[in-house]
Amino acid sequence: MRFQRRAAAVGLIAAGALLFSACGSDGGGEGQGGQAAPGGVACGGKESLRASGSSAQANAITRFVTNFEGACEGQTLNYTPSGSGAGRNEFIGGQTDFAGSDSALSDAEVATAQARCASPAWNLPLVFGPxxxxxxxxxxxxxxxxxxxxxxxxxxxxxxxxxxxxxxxxxxxxxxxxxxxxxxxxxxxxxxxxxxxxxxxxxxxxxxxxxxxxxxxxxxxxxxxxxxxxxxxxxxxxxxxxxxxxxxxxxxxxxxxxxxxxxxxxxxxxxxxxGNAINGVRVSGQGNDLKLDLNSLYTASAPNAYPIALATYEIVCSNYADDQTAQGVKAFLSASLTDQAQQGLPEAGYVPLPAQFKQRLTDAVNAIQ
CATH class of the missing domain: 3.40.190.10 (Periplasmic binding protein-like II)
Structure with a gap:
């Protein structure tokens, strides 16, 4: 499965279908012990996570996984860039631990996602590409x-x-x-x-x-x-x-x-x-569901804010039935928000999250149970 994820991402890069880390340089992780690796990432939980969805974020996810594996020994994420719709369907069907999607859950999908999670599902916008x-x-x-x-x-x-x-x-x-x-x-x-x-x-x-x-x-x-x-x-x-x-x-x-x-x-x-435009984007979701009001991004009016960007979400359960899955998902997302993970994004065509927005995402990730 790890080869499948990497081969798919490499194929996308070769086709040119992708856009413009995480605690790896922060030192080694503590593996399955649930202790914080240097950089503040609490490793542990499910050893091999599964996710699928948006191809637009696949190169960013590949970078995040490399750093996650370096920080949290023995842990990985297998990501299949099957498209946003497939990713949402596979998550709702319980085939994956979270989904990557170019769009937040639709109104019709909210109830089915909640039934899958036995808790509300949250839309967490992790990757932006101009x-x-x-x-x-x-x-x-x-x-x-x-x-x-x-x-x-x-x-x-x-x-x-x-x-x-x-x-x-x-x-x-x-x-x-x-x-x-x-x-x-x-x-x-x-x-x-x-x-x-x-x-x-x-x-x-x-x-x-x-x-x-x-x-x-x-x-x-x-x-x-x-x-x-x-x-x-x-x-x-x-x-x-x-x-x-x-x-x-x-x-x-x-x-x-x-x-x-x-x-x-x-x-x-x-x-x-x-980043200036992202900092001004409004959230239309409630609490830790960070579904974005994208019109507020596209109509950004702040000086020096470039308003055209694609946002991709990680769609997660707010309260997983399995504690090991919850801990693994939190570890991966926390690792993806570290400075090293974010600083490596521009060379691949993505935008590092500005500090204010990253803090809001960090608070939501920490609330996953």
């Missing part, structure tokens, strides 16, 4: 866009690069009169769904399309996977796409600065600016 608006316009060194303009590009309302609405945000830039080529994900994708949620929220629903896992904009050319849209944009002058930040960076694409809903200065994408 989504870049990436472009290839020869000679254009920088591009500023706001939510309404991005939405108008991706639903086909704005069709040329020198459109007055783009020009107004880019004073003095040499914008060509060429048509805009939109590249979109042709496969089902949590990135597509979250990006379209952003387009609706940031444009006051002027995007006018449902936020499905398939692109609904009705314009442009499709390419499969994150690497596919990045390559299509790299190879097509005057094109634009949405893609996880690491793919845009590796492809040498331009990344648009985004003017958030506060209407201030354009904000460049970076771990710090995405």
């Amino acid at each position: 989504i870049a608006v990436a472009y290839n316009v020869p000679g254009l060194q920088a591009l500023n866009l706001d939510g309404a303009t991005i939405a108008a590009i991706f639903n086909g309302t704005i069709t040329t690069w020198n459109d007055p609405r783009i020009a107004a945000l880019n004073q003095g830039a040499a914008l060509p009169a060429n048509p805009i080529v939109v590249n979109f994900r042709s496969d089902e994708s949590g990135t597509t769904q979250n990006f379209q949620r952003y387009l609706n929220a940031a444009s006051n629903n002027a995007y006018g399309k449902e936020a499905e896992q398939t692109f609904q904009g009705g314009v442009g050319a499709g390419a499969r996977g994150s690497q596919g849209v990045a390559d299509a944009t790299k190879n097509t002058p005057n094109s634009i796409t949405y893609v996880e930040a690491s793919f845009a960076q590796r492809g040498g694409l331009g990344i648009a600065n985004v003017i958030n809903s506060g209407g201030g200065q354009p904000v460049a994408l970076s771990p710090e600016t995405v």
